[in-house]
Amino acid sequence: MQIEVLPSTGSPRTPYLEDRLVIVIDVLRATSTIVTALANGCQAIIPVLTPEEALEKRLTLPGSLLGGERDSLIIEGFDLGNSPFEYVPEKVGGRRVIMTTTNGTRAIRDSIAAPVIWMASFINMQSIILAILREFENSHRLKGIVVFCAGTEERFDLPDTLCAGMLIDALGSNVKLNDLGEAARMLYHSSEDHLMDKIRESYHGKKLISLGREKDLVYCSTPNILPIVPVVKDGEIVWLTGD
Amino acid sequence: MQIEVLPSTGSPRTPYLEDRLVIVIDVLRATSTIVTALANGCQAIIPVLTPEEALEKRLTLPGSLLGGERDSLIIEGFDLGNSPFEYVPEKVGGRRVIMTTTNGTRAIRDSIAAPVIWMASFINMQSIILAILREFENSHRLKGIVVFCAGTEERFDLPDTLCAGMLIDALGSNVKLNDLGEAARMLYHSSEDHLMDKIRESYHGKKLISLGREKDLVYCSTPNILPIVPVVKDGEIVWLTGD
Numbered sequence: 001m002q003i004e005v006l007p008s009t010g011s012p013r014t015p016y017l018e019d020r021l022v023i024v025i026d027v028l029r030a031t032s033t034i035v036t037a038l039a040n041g042c043q044a045i046i047p048v049l050t051p052e053e054a055l056e057k058r059l060t061l062p063g064s065l066l067g068g069e070r071d072s073l074i075i076e077g078f079d080l081g082n083s084p085f086e087y088v089p090e091k092v093g094g095r096r097v098i099m100t101t102t103n104g105t106r107a108i109r110d111s112i113a114a115p116v117i118w119m120a121s122f123i124n125m126q127s128i129i130l131a132i133l134r135e136f137e138n139s140h141r142l143k144g145i146v147v148f149c150a151g152t153e154e155r156f157d158l159p160d161t162l163c164a165g166m167l168i169d170a171l172g173s174n175v176k177l178n179d180l181g182e183a184a185r186m187l188y189h190s191s192e193d194h195l196m197d198k199i200r201e202s203y204h205g206k207k208l209i210s211l212g213r214e215k216d217l218v219y220c221s222t223p224n225i226l227p228i229v230p231v232v233k234d235g236e237i238v239w240l241t242g243d
Numbered sequence: 244m245q246i247e248v249l250p251s252t253g254s255p256r257t258p259y260l261e262d263r264l265v266i267v268i269d270v271l272r273a274t275s276t277i278v279t280a281l282a283n284g285c286q287a288i289i290p291v292l293t294p295e296e297a298l299e300k301r302l303t304l305p306g307s308l309l310g311g312e313r314d315s316l317i318i319e320g321f322d323l324g325n326s327p328f329e330y331v332p333e334k335v336g337g338r339r340v341i342m343t344t345t346n347g348t349r350a351i352r353d354s355i356a357a358p359v360i361w362m363a364s365f366i367n368m369q370s371i372i373l374a375i376l377r378e379f380e381n382s383h384r385l386k387g388i389v390v391f392c393a394g395t396e397e398r399f400d401l402p403d404t405l406c407a408g409m410l411i412d413a414l415g416s417n418v419k420l421n422d423l424g425e426a427a428r429m430l431y432h433s434s435e436d437h438l439m440d441k442i443r444e445s446y447h448g449k450k451l452i453s454l455g456r457e458k459d460l461v462y463c464s465t466p467n468i469l470p471i472v473p474v475v476k477d478g479e480i481v482w483l484t485g486d
Contacts, residue, residue, distance in 0.1 A: 156423040179446050180399040190433040203422050
């Protein structure tokens with residue numbers, strides 16, 4: 001299986017995605033929050049690029065909530081920020097959330113040429129792995145995987161890369177990797193026993209801690225909490241169900 | 244000491260360089276070749292962005308040679324390619340080389356706002372480390388180091404990142420790193436006993452081997468062969484000499 005890991009969105013050489021499974025990773029915190037929202041009964045997440053676009057979109061979807069962040073903080077006038085702890089059943093159950101985050105939602109939109117787009121984080125890793133194995137066992141429509149590490153402000157992001165490394169590691173040795181994929185696997189191997197420390201010490205980890213969001217960091221760095229694979233379907237992110 | 248590693252040129256968020264030492268790394272092969280050329284008596288390397296610019300520049304510098312590559316191959320009409328083994332004393336001794344490579348020379352030009360720009364590879368690592376220690380011991384004019392991994396076609400490049408990791412490792416634990424700097428150090432630690440294997444298996448390593456240039460790869464991956472620190476001075480790359 002060929003797996004290409006790309007460091008961020010806005011890559012000048014986005015590979016040909018039309019026969020690829022794209023997996024978007026934004027550990028801190030967009031994909032962790034999306035997984036949590038769906039687990040808590042959110043009907044769908046609608047990713048948009050800007051707060052203005054979110055406000056416009058709501059006009060066509062009355063009853064939906066606005067969620068997301070800029071510079072890690074809730075956007076003025078929005079109902080929800082980007083902390084998974086805000087997306088509780090009482091708030092998001094049975095409702096749509098229109099969401100915009102600095103990196104995560106843009107990575108999702110940049111993947112749009114791919115026939116299958118999923119969202120991964122540590123918290124749903126096991127379900128992602130099982131879904132990948134099922135997908136590639138049953139069908140040959142996909143030629144490989146592209147992992148987008150949504151990153152932090154277009155820089156290399158260690159938490160996302162470690163998460164990509166965990167994913168690659170779980171798929172065994174019969175994988176063909178690009179340099180960043182190989183690096184992700186090596187980084188995961190060298191820190192799998194102290195993943196959370198590495199995430200705490202990362203740029204984005206330190207930033208969240210300085211904002212008093214250490215609880216988010218601990219939650220988002222914990223593997224295999226929720227059995228959810230978010231998938232993009234007709235422009236909305238919903239729970240992947242069996243065929 | 245603050246050290247920021249950046250993955251490639253063309254970064255949308257090039258940091259403020261005016262009080263930084265920039266170190267450009269392009270292991271396979273531009274910076275390795277530049278070090279070798281200077282060790283073999285080359286008077287200066289003049290980095291330019293395009294073959295056309297190289298031809299124009301030669302009109303003003305009669306007697307100089309043209310060197311470089313596109314897609315790892317020598318450019319038509321040029322005197323030298325990008326293999327260090329071409330830059331022998333009989334060819335480059337006492338002469339200037341006007342050079343253009345896909346990534347390396349562009350990284351040098353992108354660093355131009357920095358007051359000090361050096362070029363590193365495995366082959367001159369010890370001299371680079373000593374020069375850094377001397378520079379930061381004697382003066383406070385520089386606030387930190389930015390390492391540009393010139394990379395391969397704007398992608399993450401494992402050989403360059405391992406080289407950056409070796410550099411960071413040698414500077415001890417009292418360094419403040421960005422995420423890619425921390426990753427570079429971790430990657431170096433996890434592969435320092437089999438660096439050359441990792442470089443062989445990298446995207447660019449495999450490409451050079453497929454072109455019959457394994458000899459170049461082995462040479463460029465060997466630490467501490469030459470006591471040369473190439474430095475940019477008035478637009479030319481020359482040998483750093485004591486103050």
